Amino acid sequence: GIQVEQSPPDLILQEGANSTLRCNFSDSVNNLQWFHQNPWGQLINLFYIPSGTKQNGRLSATTVATERYSLLYISSSQTTDSGVYFCAVEANDYKLSFGAGTTVTVRA
Amino acid sequence: DGGITQSPKYLFRKEGQNVTLSCEQNLNHDAMYWYRQDPGQGLRLIYYSQIVNDFQKGDIAEGYSVSREKKESFPLTVTSAQKNPTAFYLCASSIPSYEQFFGPGTRLTVL
Numbered sequence: 001g002i003q004v005e006q007s008p009p010d011l012i013l014q015e016g017a018n019s020t021l022r023c024n025f026s027d028s029v030n031n032l033q034w035f036h037q038n039p040w041g042q043l044i045n046l047f048y049i050p051s052g053t054k055q056n057g058r059l060s061a062t063t064v065a066t067e068r069y070s071l072l073y074i075s076s077s078q079t080t081d082s083g084v085y086f087c088a089v090e091a092n093d094y095k096l097s098f099g100a101g102t103t104v105t106v107r108a
Numbered sequence: 109d110g111g112i113t114q115s116p117k118y119l120f121r122k123e124g125q126n127v128t129l130s131c132e133q134n135l136n137h138d139a140m141y142w143y144r145q146d147p148g149q150g151l152r153l154i155y156y157s158q159i160v161n162d163f164q165k166g167d168i169a170e171g172y173s174v175s176r177e178k179k180e181s182f183p184l185t186v187t188s189a190q191k192n193p194t195a196f197y198l199c200a201s202s203i204p205s206y207e208q209f210f211g212p213g214t215r216l217t218v219l
Contacts, residue, residue: 045209
């Protein structure tokens, strides 16, 4: 099956800092999503981005499908940005494969 | 409100018991999915269904069973054959091959 690697595994930020999270995948994909998992376990949809660039407030994402990677940018981080960020991809089989996640801690 | 509901939020099971986790959606999505998450790890697919009365095994289906008798509902049964069932279970739905949306999850603990 398709392999998904996220980096870094852990990220500690001072409030107000910017950061970049990376997702590499091993094969062509039809679907790529970024999620934020809050402390209660709820998965919040951030982006549905199989290719191109999208922005939503302080967050933006870019997927370069031909080079098999996606980037999630967090600007002016806030303590509420803390949590685990997951990248998930789908090849041609209707199944999402998840990376292991990046744990982000934003300190006041 | 449109969304996905899961119940119960917390579930405790004795060894040897079967338990059923509920998942309901009112998003009119054809596809529904069950995932398992262990501490510090990503999600792994248990079963998925693209249409009513049809479902397929995911990557870790052993010890689990599902049914899809209605479009809105996709219950998951954790059987006594599942050797390590303590985990966080998440249900999702989507238009097939498009964005998946998740419910709030059920935490299952084996006593």
